[in-house]
Amino acid sequence: MENKKTFLPLRLWMLTSLCLGLGVAFYYLFDSNTNVFTVFILVFLFAAVGSLPALLFLHIAIYKLEESNYSKSKKIRLLFTIGQTITSIYGCIAGLFSVTENDNHWFYEFGKSSTLYGLPLSGAFTVAMLLSLKKLNNFFTNSYSSLKTIKMETNEIRVQTNEPSHANKILFKGIITAGLILGMLIPMMFVSNLVLERENRNKEVVEEVNNKWSSAQTITGPYLYLAYDVTDKSKDDKPTSIQKHLFILPENMNVSGSIIPETRARSIYKVLLYKSDLKSQGNFNIKIPKEIDLQATNLKEAKICFGLSDYKGIEEKLVINFNGTDYELSPGLPNNSIDSIGLSAPVILNTEDFKKTIAYNFSLKLKGSEQLHFVPLSGTSSFNLQSNWRNPSFDGNVLPDTHDISIQGFTAKWSFNKANLPFSTILTDANIKKESYAFGVTMVQPADQYAKTNRCVKYALLFLGLTFGLFFIIELIQNKPVHPVQYLLVGIALIVFYTLLLSVSEFILFDYAYLIASLATILLITFYANSHFKKWKTALVFAAVLSILYSFIFILIRLEDTALLVGSIGLFIVLALIMYASRKINWYQPHLSLQTDNL
Numbered sequence: 001m002e003n004k005k006t007f008l009p010l011r012l013w014m015l016t017s018l019c020l021g022l023g024v025a026f027y028y029l030f031d032s033n034t035n036v037f038t039v040f041i042l043v044f045l046f047a048a049v050g051s052l053p054a055l056l057f058l059h060i061a062i063y064k065l066e067e068s069n070y071s072k073s074k075k076i077r078l079l080f081t082i083g084q085t086i087t088s089i090y091g092c093i094a095g096l097f098s099v100t101e102n103d104n105h106w107f108y109e110f111g112k113s114s115t116l117y118g119l120p121l122s123g124a125f126t127v128a129m130l131l132s133l134k135k136l137n138n139f140f141t142n143s144y145s146s147l148k149t150i151k152m153e154t155n156e157i158r159v160q161t162n163e164p165s166h167a168n169k170i171l172f173k174g175i176i177t178a179g180l181i182l183g184m185l186i187p188m189m190f191v192s193n194l195v196l197e198r199e200n201r202n203k204e205v206v207e208e209v210n211n212k213w214s215s216a217q218t219i220t221g222p223y224l225y226l227a228y229d230v231t232d233k234s235k236d237d238k239p240t241s242i243q244k245h246l247f248i249l250p251e252n253m254n255v256s257g258s259i260i261p262e263t264r265a266r267s268i269y270k271v272l273l274y275k276s277d278l279k280s281q282g283n284f285n286i287k288i289p290k291e292i293d294l295q296a297t298n299l300k301e302a303k304i305c306f307g308l309s310d311y312k313g314i315e316e317k318l319v320i321n322f323n324g325t326d327y328e329l330s331p332g333l334p335n336n337s338i339d340s341i342g343l344s345a346p347v348i349l350n351t352e353d354f355k356k357t358i359a360y361n362f363s364l365k366l367k368g369s370e371q372l373h374f375v376p377l378s379g380t381s382s383f384n385l386q387s388n389w390r391n392p393s394f395d396g397n398v399l400p401d402t403h404d405i406s407i408q409g410f411t412a413k414w415s416f417n418k419a420n421l422p423f424s425t426i427l428t429d430a431n432i433k434k435e436s437y438a439f440g441v442t443m444v445q446p447a448d449q450y451a452k453t454n455r456c457v458k459y460a461l462l463f464l465g466l467t468f469g470l471f472f473i474i475e476l477i478q479n480k481p482v483h484p485v486q487y488l489l490v491g492i493a494l495i496v497f498y499t500l501l502l503s504v505s506e507f508i509l510f511d512y513a514y515l516i517a518s519l520a521t522i523l524l525i526t527f528y529a530n531s532h533f534k535k536w537k538t539a540l541v542f543a544a545v546l547s548i549l550y551s552f553i554f555i556l557i558r559l560e561d562t563a564l565l566v567g568s569i570g571l572f573i574v575l576a577l578i579m580y581a582s583r584k585i586n587w588y589q590p591h592l593s594l595q596t597d598n599l
Contacts, residue, residue, distance in 0.1 A: 015128035091118020111189035216371035220307030307339030373440035396439030
């Protein structure tokens with residue numbers, strides 16, 4: 001019997017590894033670029049080595065099942081449940097390693113990866129159990145008959161047999177509880193997917209409103225466009241005239257303005273828009289490179305240009321005063337080297353204007369959504385912005401030199417000079433990637449309920465594990481078993497918390513939604529615990545633990561840089577408290593525990 005006890009877990013372990021290797025090899029069978037035999041060997045070896053801890057657990061499980069007084073069919077079912085629980089744990093471990101903490105939808109990706117890795121393992125173990133079913137039947141039939149004979153010999157042996165049986169019940173109940181915790185991850189996947197769906201719907205609404213209002217704006221200019229002719233030889237060695245162009249950037253540019261945010265409601269969603277009032281002034285030092293003949297320039301084609309991202313954002317006609325004359329800009333650019341979207345106007349230039357400073361100024365009222373960026377195309381420039389929006393994000397290539405954020409809003413200033421930028425004010429080849437130099441401000445929504453809800457979902461396993469563990473310990477201490485269906489109901493209550501949080505936070509601030517959802521869940525589980533254990537003192541223990549847990553998670557959500565540190569310290573303290581609270585529990589006879597009177 002001892003040999004069989006060792007042989008059976010080895011058989012299951014080996015068959016599971018073989019089935020997994022064959023399954024993966026069959027998957028790659030029709031891939032001509034993959035060596036199927038190599039895949040089989042690698043998967044088999046990796047599975048065999050990685051599942052050595054599972055081999056130990058199977059050996060312990062078979063040993064415990066042999067000593068129990070269950071029927072052989074129940075023993076086989078319990079062994080199958082234990083094996084499936086182990087494969088689920090391996091799937092979750094693989095899922096943890098396949099996702100990153102920075103993933104916005106961590107729990108959804110974790111659930112998908114865990115299922116992807118766990119299902120093949122589960123299938124392989126199922127096949128191994130089917131192939132070993134006859135031997136398991138024979139083994140458990142003999143062990144059951146032997147146990148029955150021993151029980152009939154003396155009362156002493158019966159007492160010795162009953163004590164391990166009671167411990168086995170605790171072990172199996174613990175395994176079932178762990179399986180329920182893992183099983184509750186499946187509906188959590190749907191909750192995570194629901195958060196993703198609502199977030200995408202919000203983005204669609206925001207994009208729809210932005211398209212009708214105006215998109216994020218990036219402003220470039222003003223700058224001058226000049227065309228000139230050069231003579232070159234054709235393939236037949238005949239002289240031919242080729243038209244080229246150059247751009248003249250301002251020598252000095254000063255931009256100042258204000259941003260007025262507007263929040264528009266669309267259904268249950270809120271979209272952040274803005275209006276801006278900008279003023280720009282500066283001057284051009286018009287000159288051309290020595291290699292270009294001034295007489296070859298087409299001054300009649302000279303244009304002043306201004307780039308932006310979306311025409312719909314222009315609230316009033318754009319008039320620029322250049323060299324003392326007003327010019328109204330109209331859509332269209334003579335060349336797309338710097339901007340693909342923008343406005344331009346023909347300007348009057350004479351040869352007398354070269355090597356001379358020409359001033360300009362204009363005012364611009366521009367609408368946009370969320371983001372306003374600038375490109376510093378000039379020799380020396382400064383940008384000053386102010387707004388009553390209290391949650392700006394200064395982004396782009398350059399942070400502001402100075403900024404101030406208060407409850408009244410923000411002010412910010414950027415400044416540039418010729419040494420900051422890798423181009424001159426005269427460009428013959430305007431191959432500039434303006435995105436590399438853009439800077440500005442993004443108007444951040446202060447209540448991103450979807451991101452915060454998604455962060456809450458990441459801690460779902462902690463909620464489930466601690467709550468189920470608390471029920472498990474108290475039921476052992478008070479000797480009042482909690483049925484798996486009751487565990488399931490408590491788990492569903494914990495999951496409904498996230499749907500409550502998501503739905504309520506779409507109407508009110510996230511902090512208030514979190515308070516409402518957590519209070520509702522705590523009260524529900526507290527009253528349910530009181531109805532089962534018939535003690536308000538025990539129910540209040542649940543209320544206190546859940547309140548601390550929800551408060552702890554709320555603090556982690558509010559933290560950014562120190563979330564990992566605080567979370568690790570908090571989990572360590574929680575583990576220490578659990579170990580301290582369970583130190584006097586007699587796991588073989590928990591109803592005799594010294595802590596019974598305390599709860």
